[in-house]
Amino acid sequence: MSKAEELALLQEAFNRFTAATESLQQAYGRLEKEAQELKEELAAQKEYLELILESISEGVVALDTEGRIEHLNQAACDMLDSSSEEAKGKVLWDLLGVEGLQEEDGPQEEIECHDRILVMNASPLIREGEEVGLVVVLRDITRQKELEEAAARQQRMAVMGEMATSIAHEIRNPLGSIELFAGLLKRGLKGSPEERWVDSILSVTSHMESVISNLLLFARPFHPNKRIHSVEELVEESILMTLHAIQENGVTVKREPGERCSVLVDPELMKQALTNLILNAVQAMDEGGVLTLGWRCTEGKVAIKVEDNGSGISPDILKKMFEPFYSTKRGGTGLGLAIVKRIVDDHKGEIIPRSVEGQGTTFTILLPRVED
Secondary structure, eight states, rough: OOOOOOOHHHHHHHHHHHHHHHHHHHHHHHHHHHHHHHHHHHHHHHHHHHHHHHHHSSSEEEEEETSSSEOOOHHHHHHOOOOOHTTTTTTHHHHEEEEOSSTTTSOEEEEEEEEEEEEEEEEEEEETTTEEEEEEEEEEEEHHHHHHHHHHHHHHHHHHHHHHHHHHHHHHHHHHHHHHHHHHHHHTTTTTTTHHHHHHHHHHHHHHHHHHHHHHHHHSSOOOOEEEHHHHHHHHHHHHHHHHHHTTTTTEEEEEOSSEEEEOOOOHHHHHHHHHHHHHHHHHHOEEEEEEEEEEEETTTEEEEEEOOOOOOOOHHHHHHTTTTTTOOOTTTTTTHHHHHHHHHHHOOOOEEEETTTTEEEEEEEEEEEEE
């Protein structure tokens, strides 16, 4: 083979090698581009799944085989009152204050955690046929429980109201006769030592008449005569109506006025609710104290506050205080706060009690705001 032929063969081999190299480079470029697209697609899918996980209201927690938290969404962080960084690596049962999961795939468990009522259920986390942990779902049912309790309370109140009306009418008739005859007897005994006994009878009958009036007020349906009324006027008029009791008990009134705003209420009923709260606050401060009244106006809402710095109320009592006939005061009827609750409910409002034993109690009435 001549040199020319050898050179031609070598040139041909080099050309083939160059073509193969270019083909490989193109194939590698395509693979690199596909890999990048796949990577971006996986990142987008991961981001989308994270978005879904963060958007749901249930708390989702992934655990390892020892119950330690590997991943959790924001809803779970809120329920556990912890950030993601703080929670990861900790045992979930310790954060929930329970001993552990009673039964996988069993009935849902209710747990009290950080002033919330949670329902918990769990499923095994499977990877390649092997259990590698648990997925725990937490659902906050606090509001649902509150609504159930409110419905049950309304039902009890309806039954008690019917019973109270019947009893009140049965007592009121003879009570009127007692009061009438005691009054006549007082005239005959005027100036004698026995007159004080008649005064005691009249005092007791007057107290019973007040109790019966409260019973009938509680039992009858309210028909609020609503009109637009200034919040400031409601508060000031309520203070004026209770001024004697405030001064007699050595209580100082502190005002925390907000901006001028109005509510759609029956002013007489709402003043009755406020005066009941004020009198309760005054009675809670045995040796005087500070009674704070104020309001805040936000978009769509008005919050009216009645606060005392008395002895406070225990959590157990706080849960029952709006139930009719429940009272911790000697001689109390247990209807004052029940009536307040009914008045506020009939105005599509909400009353929120807050108390710390030894520091005092705050009642906040939330009402819909209206434009003047």
